[in-house]
Amino acid sequence: MTDPMISATSEEEDDLLAAEYVLGVLSLPDRAMAEARLRADAAFVTRVNAWEAHLEGLNDEFADAPAPDLMPAIEARLFPQAAPQNAAQHAAPSGGWFTRIFGLGLATLTAAAVTAFLLLSPPAPSFKATLTADASPLRYEATVVGDTITLALLGGAAAEPGYVHELWLIVGNDAPISLGLLTAPTVSLPAIAASAGAVLAISLEPAGGSTTGAPTGPVLVTGTLAAT
Amino acid sequence: MLDDPIANLLSDIAAQDRAAFRALYTASSAKLMGVLLRILGQRSEAEDALQEVFTRVWLRAGRFDATKGRGMTWLIAIARNLAIDRLRSRHDTTSDDETLAALVDHAPGVESRLVAAGEARRITDCFATLEPDRAAAVRGAYLDGHSYTDLAAKHDVPLNTMRTWLRRSLLKLKECMEA
Numbered sequence: 001m002t003d004p005m006i007s008a009t010s011e012e013e014d015d016l017l018a019a020e021y022v023l024g025v026l027s028l029p030d031r032a033m034a035e036a037r038l039r040a041d042a043a044f045v046t047r048v049n050a051w052e053a054h055l056e057g058l059n060d061e062f063a064d065a066p067a068p069d070l071m072p073a074i075e076a077r078l079f080p081q082a083a084p085q086n087a088a089q090h091a092a093p094s095g096g097w098f099t100r101i102f103g104l105g106l107a108t109l110t111a112a113a114v115t116a117f118l119l120l121s122p123p124a125p126s127f128k129a130t131l132t133a134d135a136s137p138l139r140y141e142a143t144v145v146g147d148t149i150t151l152a153l154l155g156g157a158a159a160e161p162g163y164v165h166e167l168w169l170i171v172g173n174d175a176p177i178s179l180g181l182l183t184a185p186t187v188s189l190p191a192i193a194a195s196a197g198a199v200l201a202i203s204l205e206p207a208g209g210s211t212t213g214a215p216t217g218p219v220l221v222t223g224t225l226a227a228t
Numbered sequence: 229m230l231d232d233p234i235a236n237l238l239s240d241i242a243a244q245d246r247a248a249f250r251a252l253y254t255a256s257s258a259k260l261m262g263v264l265l266r267i268l269g270q271r272s273e274a275e276d277a278l279q280e281v282f283t284r285v286w287l288r289a290g291r292f293d294a295t296k297g298r299g300m301t302w303l304i305a306i307a308r309n310l311a312i313d314r315l316r317s318r319h320d321t322t323s324d325d326e327t328l329a330a331l332v333d334h335a336p337g338v339e340s341r342l343v344a345a346g347e348a349r350r351i352t353d354c355f356a357t358l359e360p361d362r363a364a365a366v367r368g369a370y371l372d373g374h375s376y377t378d379l380a381a382k383h384d385v386p387l388n389t390m391r392t393w394l395r396r397s398l399l400k401l402k403e404c405m406e407a
Contacts (some may be wrong), residue, residue, distance in 0.1 A: 012399075019398045023369045024308060025376045028316035043348050049296050056301045057351035059263075067261035067278055071253050074282045075246075121310050160276075206317060217317055218299050 018047035022055060032203070032218045039134060077157075129200050129223035138221050140182075142200050149191035151182055158185065159204060165220065166209050170199040181209045196227045234299030241289040249286060256300065257282075265309035267373040277314060281307045308373075315373045354404035358384045362397045365390070 020026050021034040127144040138156030142149060148225045159165050164183060169174035171193055174211060180189040182202065201222045203215035210216045234256060242250035260281055264274035284306055290304050355363045365383060368374045374382065380390040 015402075016395050016398060019402070020395075022305075023366065023394075023398070024312040024373055024380065025330070025369045025394065026314065027375060027377070031313060031316065052301055052305050055351065055370055055401060056298070056304075058367065059301065059304050061367075061371055062262045062304070064258040064267055065262040065265045065274075067257040068275065069253075070257075070275060070279050074253075074279050074286075077279065077283055078286050079246075135291060137287060156377055180346065218313060220232055 007168040014044060015047055015054050018044060019051045022051040028216055028218075029214070032215065035218060040085055080122050126228065127194055127196060127225040128228050129225045131223035132199055133219075133221045136221065138202075140202060140221060140223075142223065142225070144191045144194045144225065146184055147191050149179060149194055150186065150188045153182070153185040158182075163217075164205055164207050164209055165202050166205045166215070166217075168201045168203065168215055169193060170201060171195065176201065176215055178210065178213070181205075194225060196225055198225045199223070200225060232299050234303065235292070235294040236299075238285075238289050238292045238299050238302070239294065241286060242292070249282075252285070253282060256303055259300065260303060263304055263307045264311050266371060267308065267315060268335060273314070274311075277310055281310055284310070308370075312373050316375065318322065350405060351401070352399050357404050358397050361363070362393055365394060366397055366401070367396070 012082060017034060017037075021031065026034065038048060061172040126146070127142075129142040131140040131142060132138070136156065139154045141152045141154050143152075144150075149167075159182075164181050166181050167189065168194065169179050170176045177192060179192060179200075180187070201215070201219050203210070204217035204220055205215070206217075234252065237248045237252045237255065243251060257278065261274060261278055264277045264281070265271065268274045268277060281303075285303065288306070292299065355367070358366070361383065365374075365379050367381060368382070376391055376394070377388055379394070380387045383390060385393070
């Protein structure tokens with residue numbers, strides 16, 4: 001048998017990567033990159049599905065464990081207006097005020113962000129981007145005015161306690177540059193090297209942000225800056 | 229669709245059916261809690277993760293495709309992926325350069341054969357074709373969330389050796405499963 005490390009074709013290499021991803025042996029940055037492939041490459045999705053089917057026989061070995069009824073908390077997360085009492089009860093301590101604002105509805109939040117934006121930055125923005133991902137409610141609007149970039153959370157939730165959303169700027173093939181941490185629904189940061197066509201990405205990092213200078217957690221949303 | 233009640237619930241959930249969502253919780257939360265608890269090890273963290281799993285299930289149910297696999301397999305994949313991400317962010321996050329290179333250099337558009345769900349039952353037979361310690365490494369990764377780094381330490385071999393072992397074992401497993 002040939003050595004898969006040396007002579008693997010790119011097709012085999014893709015298949016082994018899918019297997020390693022499904023098996024779960026990759027490091028967090030490598031997992032994040034595999035997940036980025038999953039969003040963009042249908043053939044890779046097919047490979048991952050095939051490996052999930054290959055290995056699903058092992059699922060029988062996970063023993064059942066009784067779970068408490070967490071539905072009220074889950075529904076409060078997903079449907080904040082339908083279950084206001086639950087939302088208040090189950091909100092994380094540091095997210096309580098945000099949950100309450102969110103409970104007022106997205107329109108109010110958007111209006112507040114727009115008002116804040118109008119008050120803070122009278123001149124017209126020079127670049128804009130909307131950061132989104134397929135099938136994710138998370139949505140940030142990025143606006144660059146002069147040397148300041150302002151991020152407003154327009155959909156989805158802030159990071160859970162113990163985690164933070166970190167903003168990255170990627171120009172061409174350069175390594176991502178951290179622009180800072182998004183610790184509030186609206187945050188203004190110095191816009192280093194922002195230009196039309198540059199990509200903004202937000203990753204999930206441990207509280208305090210990445211300590212390696214590069215994203216370590218999954219990339220949650222991305223967007224491309226365009227001139228306005 | 230036949231004989232897969234979880235898949236039927238998922239298609240109702242994709243149509244925003246909250247009663248189906250509750251029924252799914254009743255039908256699958258014990259299994260998913262078992263997955264999360266085994267990988268994460270702590271009940272409080274597993275319960276927190278279970279909430280996140282069901283949040284993702286509600287948001288992603290429209291992407292489930294019953295022609296590509298069983299409903300429970302899809303749910304367990306979501307739970308395992310979340311648990312492994314959490315486990316990895318607890319530990320070191322050193323990247324393996326070779327894996328990164330493999331990720332960057334890929335050929336697009338290659339179809340791979342999808343194996344019918346029923347064939348997966350043969351995995352136990354196929355494990356028997358591997359050397360016992362290598363079979364144990366594959367199972368430890370899948371069931372307990374061991375990373376390459378963990379496995380190398382556990383089996384006392386260099387990381388690249390472990391990676392070569394595991395990749396060979398995976399190819400062998402695949403060959404056996406598809407035979």
